[in-house]
Amino acid sequence: MPEQKIPRIDGERLWHSLMEMAKIGATEKGGNCRLALTDLDRDGRNLFVQWCRDAGCSIKVDKMGNIFARRDGRNNDLPPVMTGSHLDTQPTGGRFDGVYGVLAGLEVIRSLNDLGYETEHPVEVSVWTNEEGSRFAPAMVASGVFAGAFDLEYGLSRADADGTTIGEELERIGYAGTEAVGGRDIHAFFEVHIEQGPILEIEGQTIGVVTDAQGLRWFDLTVFGLESHAGPTPMAERKDAMAGATRMADFIYKVAHDNAPLGCATIGSMSVFPNSRNVIPGRVDMTIDMRHPDLSTLDKMETSMRAGIDKVAGDIGLTTTLDRIFCYDPIQFDEGCIAAVRDAAEFCGFSKRDIVSGAGHDSCYISRVAPTSMIFVPCIDGISHNEIEDAKPEWISAGGNVLFHAILGKAGLVA
């Protein structure tokens, strides 16, 4: 079938909407900072809601602040086909992570309107609260509540570094909705997202058909030593928490390298006490993010890391606490949804490959309560969670078209 005859979304309009949204919380280096439930996040939500209303959607907000923009189908008793992602960003985030999945959903609805298409099932676009977890841990907490992984009280009581809770901030910005969170049927859920890794671009593929998601474990490690004066304490007499922490970090990176390329480890945050340049640190707090798509390998990585930390602590005379504060096991997405994405990419004529998601996404939770899969497009140099995160307009458009046809495939075009 010649490509021009395939019904398509308006890629330029999608790109333009992304650039408009990126003005809210724009950073000097061209990125975005819209931390969850801040005034800027509210402004982004308001813009999205306005656009959806302009496109004829009805809006519902649930008690976790998740937004659902609905375009009715012919049979509104059928469960919706849903797509969506998140509008919040990392502190120094980019213009595509999350927001692309939301606005691609909006673009699907706009294109259905333009084409005068009616679907059997309703189509909904969702915005999930606090996906990033930068402001409120854990990440993906609101899709997690939706999927029953956490209860509502837990979700609303998550607090930021200042002690302000999600519930308080939802009230403040006007997104404490009245709808129950979850507990309803979804016919299929899709999420289109930039890959956030380099594989598609390196291989020159346009579409990643996401079959699995890596398992993830988050740890908080605290190393306790003995504060003392930096001058007169000989090296051999020190119980230097920083010397222990850096050697432990080296070991943790080694565990990841030993399990590369699929295994990885990140130490994204570290705090030192008392944090004075001429005092031997008495305490270091650090976070560890460890991932692998195979559960038994992830278990082995954790075991190996724990042994290495204990060894270093014993050698230097330090004590430690290591808490696993969050984890999710590797995910296999729904065969039917994967097939819908693969078929849509083939129908549109895009190059594609199967791929494993290295990152956690709202889809990982939604897959517990609805048939789910994801669509990846490349991003420049594989960079994400960075202000220079970038993507080519043709990739963004391609992912939108695959989403459009995958949704049509599941929602059913009324003849």
Place this chain on the structure above:
Amino acid sequence: MPEQKIPRIDGERLWHSLMEMAKIGATEKGGNCRLALTDLDRDGRNLFVQWCRDAGCSIKVDKMGNIFARRDGRNNDLPPVMTGSHLDTQPTGGRFDGVYGVLAGLEVIRSLNDLGYETEHPVEVSVWTNEEGSRFAPAMVASGVFAGAFDLEYGLSRADADGTTIGEELERIGYAGTEAVGGRDIHAFFEVHIEQGPILEIEGQTIGVVTDAQGLRWFDLTVFGLESHAGPTPMAERKDAMAGATRMADFIYKVAHDNAPLGCATIGSMSVFPNSRNVIPGRVDMTIDMRHPDLSTLDKMETSMRAGIDKVAGDIGLTTTLDRIFCYDPIQFDEGCIAAVRDAAEFCGFSKRDIVSGAGHDSCYISRVAPTSMIFVPCIDGISHNEIEDAKPEWISAGGNVLFHAILGKAGLVA
């Protein structure tokens, strides 16, 4: 000579004064937090000044906020014999570091009064502003201005993390004095201090006759990588600033161990950007404190450290900046003052050994403009810059007595 016939200070009174001062800024764990030029530092200064006035001293304050409490001699045209230290502490400091040297000086004056002794030279007790450097870098800035190492404008313009300057805080707490800083003769300067290391206690010696002070270099190291998402970026593709920083730290510690026991290195402070647990750090800032009493060895340690940092950066594809923000060369104290301390310890019958100061002290600067030496006493387990810093009352008393007789030796007892 039987010990009881030697004129002595009142050790119990000195101990009591230390415990009274320690109530100002007392911490839960039994330490002290009187950061330079805070309200608590002002309260400590006020108490000291009141005690000195009660002991008949006149008080002068210079433009750097240094306090001089003077007991006249028979010939007030002679330059004073001076002793002193500092009242400010680390954020989690102890009850002896600095304050002991100040209150031992006060105790010498009280004892001279009790004994009805007149000295040829005036005797002064000094309090040097911001010795610790915890709030305002660099450390020992006010004794440095006094000694001509820094100019006054530089000293007053040093700012804390909030941008507040020393000059502003001196005005605010009422210690912006009118006296010129330095530029006057001092006949001899002594400073008694806890060792802040374990050597005297391990060897069972009561008095350390301080002959030298270690050279010190402070560096600010910044490691630049590339922020990216913690999940989908394979280990081999990462430019992880934290992975670089921890490997560099390991190398810096190795350089110190290779030059132990006299060489040492401390990484007391580290900051990570963007400091999010699922973002590969794009930047890490860290401080390095490196010390050795031999200048050429210190040079070699720095050279070796620089090469190691460059090697790690090259291996991972990172860039770095390494600034030497502060240094002082090793110090040899004055032979005459060292002899006065040694003679005083012998006269009192205390065990003693020569020792090198591992820490920087105000004496290191004052030695540039006056014959100077120091007296060390042990501290428990060698621990300092820590709330559990402790010393036995008999050590505190012994150091006070050595100071008393060293001062008498230099100031001249009027027969």
